[in-house]
Amino acid sequence: MKLTTKMRYGTRALVDLALHQDQQPVPSGEIAERQQMPVKYLESILVLLRNAGFVRTTRGAMGGYSLAHDPADISLAELFDVLEGPDALVACTDGPDCDRYDGCVTREVWARMYAASREVLEETTLADLVSRAREKQHASGNMYHI
Amino acid sequence: MKLTTKMRYGTRALVDLALHQDQQPVPSGEIAERQQMPVKYLESILVLLRNAGFVRTTRGAMGGYSLAHDPADISLAELFDVLEGPDALVACTDGPDCDRYDGCVTREVWARMYAASREVLEETTLADLVSRAREKQHASGNMYHI
DNA sequence: ATAATCCCCACTATACACATAGGAATAGGA
DNA sequence: TCCTATTCCTATGTGTATAGTGGGGATTAT
Incomplete structure (x- = not known):
C-alpha cells in the first residue's frame, strides 16, 4: 500500500516552490537538487501539476516553475x-x-x-507544510532540506 | 497508493474461513472458487497467514485450512x-x-x-466482517459472495 | 547567436500480481 | 500393507505498471 513517488515528490516540489515564491520562476534543476530527486522524473510530475493547474511554467532562459495559487488555498x-x-x-x-x-x-x-x-x-494545506518547514529551518539552520 | 491484493485477498480468505469454521478444514480450491481469486496466488498468501499464526493447515486428502483463533480476537x-x-x-x-x-x-x-x-x-475485527456478511447473505439469499 | 530552460518521446529497471510445474504428505480403500 | 486421489507446499517463469534514464527539439533572455 505504498504511497506513489508521484505524490511524495509532487508534494515536496510544491513546498519547495512555495518556499521560493518571491524569486524568479524556479527551474526544475534547482528543485531536483534541493529535494534530491531525479530531474527528468520530477519534470514528468511537473507536467501533471501544470495540467492540473497547480503550477505555472515559463519557458526559455530564466524560465521555470511557479505556484499558480496561494499555498493556503491548496x-x-x-x-x-x-x-x-x-x-x-x-x-x-x-x-x-x-x-x-x-x-x-x-x-x-x-x-x-x-x-x-x-x-x-x-x-x-500547502501553507501548513511551508510554515512547518520554516520553523524547522530556523531550528536547524538548514536552508534546503524539507 | 493501492492496497495490495495480498491484503484484499487475505482478508476475504479469512472471512470465508470464518464462515465455514464448523466444517472440516477448507481446501484452498473452495475458497478460491467462492472468492473468485487465483488458487495458486491464494495459496501463496495462505502460507504467509500460516506463518503469522492466523490459520492452521492440514495436509493430505480431506485437508485444508482453518482459523487458528476466534474471529473476534483478530x-x-x-x-x-x-x-x-x-x-x-x-x-x-x-x-x-x-x-x-x-x-x-x-x-x-x-x-x-x-x-x-x-x-x-x-x-x-474479523467477527465484525463475518456478522456483516451473514446479514447480507440473509438479505440477498446469496450464500457465497463476500 | 548562445545558453538556459521547458517539453516530448522512447527506452530500461524493478516490483507486484499471477501462472505453471512439480514435489511431499496424508486419508481412505483394495 | 500398498495404492491412489487429494491436498498443501515450494520454486520458477511471465505480464504489467511504476520508477527512473537519455536524447533531442522548442522557446526565450541576454
Missing part, C-alpha cells in the same frame, strides 16, 4: 486526487466495478480507511 | 501488519532511513495518514 487532498487518482487504495470504492460489489463487506472497510486518510489530507 | 490491523508490512504507505515513518528525516515535513503528514488508516483497521 489542500493536499486536491493534490492527492491528481497524483494518486480517483481510485486510490482500491478500485471499487466508488462504483460497482466488480461482481461482488453489493455483497462485499471488505469494501466498506477500505472505504472507511480511504475516508480517514483523505480527511487528514483535507485538513492539511 | 483485528484487521494485525492482518495489515503481516500482509502490508511495517512500512506500509512510506518506508520512513518509523525510522531515519533517509537523509531528510529530521527536517522532513511531509513525513509527518504521511504518518498521520497512516495512523488514521490503521485506527479504522484496529476498530474492525
